[in-house]
Amino acid sequence: MKRNVCYSFDSHMRQQRKAEVAEASLPRPPLKWAGGKRWQIPILIGFWQQAGNVRMVEPFCGGLAVTLGLMPQRAMLNDINPHVINFYNWLKRGLSISFKMVNDESKYYEARDQFNQLLRGHWAG
Numbered sequence: 001m002k003r004n005v006c007y008s009f010d011s012h013m014r015q016q017r018k019a020e021v022a023e024a025s026l027p028r029p030p031l032k033w034a035g036g037k038r039w040q041i042p043i044l045i046g047f048w049q050q051a052g053n054v055r056m057v058e059p060f061c062g063g064l065a066v067t068l069g070l071m072p073q074r075a076m077l078n079d080i081n082p083h084v085i086n087f088y089n090w091l092k093r094g095l096s097i098s099f100k101m102v103n104d105e106s107k108y109y110e111a112r113d114q115f116n117q118l119l120r121g122h123w124a125g
């Protein structure tokens, strides 16, 4: 009995490792998003594969980590944040970024101010 448990654990670890390797080759989310669930993909992928050819429904898609990790053929994605949905709609239309993306605090605040200014203009009518 004990040996079976060990075997099952080994097998589980092998499967988990395979899932981790597969995950490394998947597309990365286009945004850094608080609460992203990319780290759960090695666990979720087994359940997803068992489900067969079904449509994925993600009511809180956020940064798309789960969706891109499972790569469903069909998906219905939703989020309450209109800006993230707007961004994905632009991506679908082929959005390209014309400035260099750098990990820099002052650039971040500059871009955030620009974004907020755009929003103020938008909501002002």
Ligand SMILES: C[S@@+](CC[C@H](N)C(=O)[O-])C[C@H]1O[C@@H](n2cnc3c(N)ncnc32)[C@H](O)[C@@H]1O
Binding pocket: 033, 034, 035, 036, 037, 038, 059, 060, 061, 062, 063, 064, 065, 066, 067, 078, 079, 080, 081
């Ligand atoms: C933790 S994030 C989701 C992360 C995503 N599953 C992933 O792996 O990248 C939670 C998301 O839920 C969205 N959200 C919160 N309340 C919501 C609501 N009532 N309806 C739809 N989306 C909502 C937030 O805007 C946020 O993007």
